Each structure stands twice: as C-alpha cells, then as structure tokens.
Amino acid sequence: MDRDSILKRLTVLDFLAVDLQLYLDSHPDCKEGIKKYNEVVNEADGLREQYENLYGPLFSYRSYSKKDQFNWTDDPWPWEMCFNFDIAEKEAEN
Amino acid sequence: MWIYEKKQEFPVKIKTQNPALAKLIITQYGGPDGELGASLRYLSQRYSAVTPQSKAILNDIGTEELAHLEMIGTMCHQLSRDLDPDEIKKAGFDSYFVDHGCGVYPASAAGVPFTAAYFQSKGDPLTDLYENLAAEQKARSTYEYLMKMTDDPDVLEPLRFLREREIVHFQRFGEALEGVREYLDQKRQFVMPMPESMKDK
Amino acid sequence: MADCTPFDKTITVTKLAQAYVPIQKLCTLMEPTQALLAGTVFPELVDIYK
Numbered sequence: 012m013d014r015d016s017i018l019k020r021l022t023v024l025d026f027l028a029v030d031l032q033l034y035l036d037s038h039p040d041c042k043e044g045i046k047k048y049n050e051v052v053n054e055a056d057g058l059r060e061q062y063e064n065l066y067g068p069l070f071s072y073r074s075y076s077k078k079d080q081f082n083w084t085d086d087p088w089p090w091e092m093c094f095n096f097d098i099a100e101k102e103a104e105n
Numbered sequence: 106m107w108i109y110e111k112k113q114e115f116p117v118k119i120k121t122q123n124p125a126l127a128k129l130i131i132t133q134y135g136g137p138d139g140e141l142g143a144s145l146r147y148l149s150q151r152y153s154a155v156t157p158q159s160k161a162i163l164n165d166i167g168t169e170e171l172a173h174l175e176m177i178g179t180m181c182h183q184l185s186r187d188l189d190p191d192e193i194k195k196a197g198f199d200s201y202f203v204d205h206g207c208g209v210y211p212a213s214a215a216g217v218p219f220t221a222a223y224f225q226s227k228g229d230p231l232t233d234l235y236e237n238l239a240a241e242q243k244a245r246s247t248y249e250y251l252m253k254m255t256d257d258p259d260v261l262e263p264l265r266f267l268r269e270r271e272i273v274h275f276q277r278f279g280e281a282l283e284g285v286r287e288y289l290d291q292k293r294q295f296v297m298p299m300p301e302s303m304k305d306k
Numbered sequence: 307m308a309d310c311t312p313f314d315k316t317i318t319v320t321k322l323a324q325a326y327v328p329i330q331k332l333c334t335l336m337e338p339t340q341a342l343l344a345g346t347v348f349p350e351l352v353d354i355y356k
Contacts, residue, residue, distance in 0.1 A: 022112060023338045029114070029169060030273065030347045034330070036161040037280035044332050069111045088111070090179040095116040098262055098343065115342065235325065249355055262343070265355065269345025272353050279327020290320065 015096035024055040114172040115266045119183040119259040124198035127184035134177045135211025135219035138243035144170035146224035150233040159281040234282045241275040312350035
C-alpha cells in the first residue's frame with residue numbers, strides 16, 4: 012500500500028475507534044460494541060506499525076526512532092497540504 | 106495527560122486560497138462557539154463531574170475538540186497562504202492581516218480575541234451538562250452558517266464532518282445527563298460510593 | 307438484528323424542569339470509509355445538511 016492509502020485506512024480506523032469509544036463511555040456494558048471496538052483497534056495497531064516503519068514516527072515519545080536521525084521532526088506536518096490524502100475518491104457522494 | 110498523534114482526525118487539503126473564507130472559519134478556532142472554547146469547557150468541567158461515565162465523556166469529547174481545533178487551524182492556514190496585498194485587501198482580510206499576517210490566531214470572525222467568557226464551568230454536574238448541550242447546538246449552527254458561505258468541496262467536506270461530530274457529541278452529553286440524573290436521584294445502585302458532600306441533596 | 311430500533315420511542319420522565327435525550331442502542335454500523343465521510347459510524351445519528 013502507498014502512503015496515502017495506509018494513512019487513509021489508518022485515519023478511517025482510528026476515527027471508528029474514537030466514535031465507538033465515545034459510545035462505549037455511555038454504554039459500558041455493550042458487548043457487541045466492545046467486540047467491534049477491539050477489532051478496529053487491532054487492525055489499526057497493525058497498520059500504525061506499518062506506517063511508522065515506512066514513513067516515520069506518529070508519536071513524539073512513544074514511537075521507536077528507527078533511523079540514525081531523530082526523524083520525528085521531519086516534514087511534512089499534518090497542517091501542510093502535502094501531508095493530507097484526498098478523501099474524495101468518492102465511493103458514493105450523498 | 107495528552108499525547109499528540111502526527112495526523113489529522115479528518116484530512117484537510119484545500120487547493121484554492123480564500124482569505125475571505127479564512128476570516129470566517131477562524132471563528133471556530135477562537136470564537137464564541139468554537140473548538141477552543143468547547144475543549145476548555147469540557148476539560149475544565151471534568152474535575153467536578155460525579156459519575157465515571159460523565160467524567161469519561163467530558164474527558165474524551167474535550168480531547169476530541171482539540172483535534173477539531175487543529176483541523177480548523179489547518180483550514181485557515183491553507184486558505185490564507187501565499188497572498189499578495191491586493192488579494193488581502195479585496196477579501197476584507199486586511200484588518201486580520203495587519204495584526205497577525207497570515208498566521209493563525211484565536212479570534213472570532215468579527216475579530217474579537219478568544220476569552221474564557223465564552224464558556225462556563227459551573228461546578229454543578231447538571232448545569233454543566235446543560236451548558237454542553239447548548240454548546241454543541243451552537244457549534245452545529247455555526248458550521249451550518251459557514252457551509253452556506255462556500256461551494257468549495259475541499260472546505261465543505263471537513264465542515265460537514267465537524268458539524269456531524271457536534272450532533273454526536275450532543276447525543277453523548279444527553280446520555281451523560283441521564284446517568285447523572287439517576288445518580289443524583291439515587292434511583293440506581295452504583296459501584297462508585299456517593300461522596301459525603303453529595304448526600305441529602 | 308431484524309427488528310432493532312436504535313432508540314426507545316418512549317422516555318420515562320421522572321420529574322419536571324428537566325431535559326431528556328433518548329438513549330441510543332447499537333443496531334448497525336456504517337461501512338468504515340463512509341463513516342469517516344459522514345462523521346459518525348452510527349447511521350441513526352447521521353443528519354444530512356442541505
């Protein structure tokens with residue numbers, strides 16, 4: 012997978028986890044919700060590792076620094092155009 | 106504590122500059138119903154929350170609002186990059202520009218700098234949740250007004266996302282409200298023991 | 307999952323001068339990429355503007 016595809020899938024999965032997590036905050040006993048949440052986290056974990064191996068750390072003090080230089084500081088940063096992927100390869104515009 | 110993950114919650118990639126629009130969108134950065142106010146409101150209210158669920162919801166939504174703050178800042182930054190003085194004047198961006206250049210600064214669309222007066226943390230768990238329900242509606246309305254101000258799909262997509270998040274947050278605060286009400290009415294048994302100060306309410 | 311309604315249409319009101327928001331129940335989830343575009347993974351919470 013190329014960078015944009017990995018980042019897109021990771022963004023999607025992490026968002027799912029956030030929305031599910033908020034739901035679980037007020038529905039702590041929902042077994043089905045928990046199951047789905049754990050599935051999402053599991054897939055996201057694997058993808059996050061893949062992304063970091065190829066494109067650098069996502070966290071400043073939790074990610075391994077795998078190169079000789081501390082590449083946490085590397086461009087681009089998320090507020091820059093080129094960091095972001097195009098969301099609009101629209102599967103279905105509503 | 107907070108950890109920063111080096112990616113956006115929702116991608117922001119705006120191909121066309123539009124300083125006039127930046128001047129409006131900045132209101133969700135530092136304006137009365139914007140994400141900075143939302144974030145500080147919920148994160149401040151956490152401390153006097155009474156049920157574990159409402160503490161979690163205040164904590165987590167407060168945290169998500171910081172991610173939204175980043176999206177808004179990014180949008181304003183991308184909308185106002187590489188401008189020449191004529192564009193700046195024509196767009197009505199000049200009054201912002203002389204104080205902040207093309208930088209991002211927390212203020213409303215009218216130019217009022219951010220203030221904690223935009224939110225309340227009343228220390229009363231019910232009052233705080235009602236404040237939050239209203240805040241989410243105000244933010245939703247603001248996103249709707251902002252969406253009326255542009256046709257650019259690169260801008261509309263993130264705005265649409267942010268608007269929907271407000272609706273979801275409203276629902277979560279509504280659920281938290283029910284939990285807090287039950288707790289204060291003592292209609293259910295909770296694992297968490299009631300602190301002395303809350304008895305005989 | 308056939309008859310799943312994502313919320314009860316009646317609310318138990320316990321007192322006056324209160325606001326009540328129905329509690330959501332989990333029924334279906336949206337397809338992941340659609341969920342990101344829509345802004346939520348829960349179809350019953352989607353409110354399309356315009």
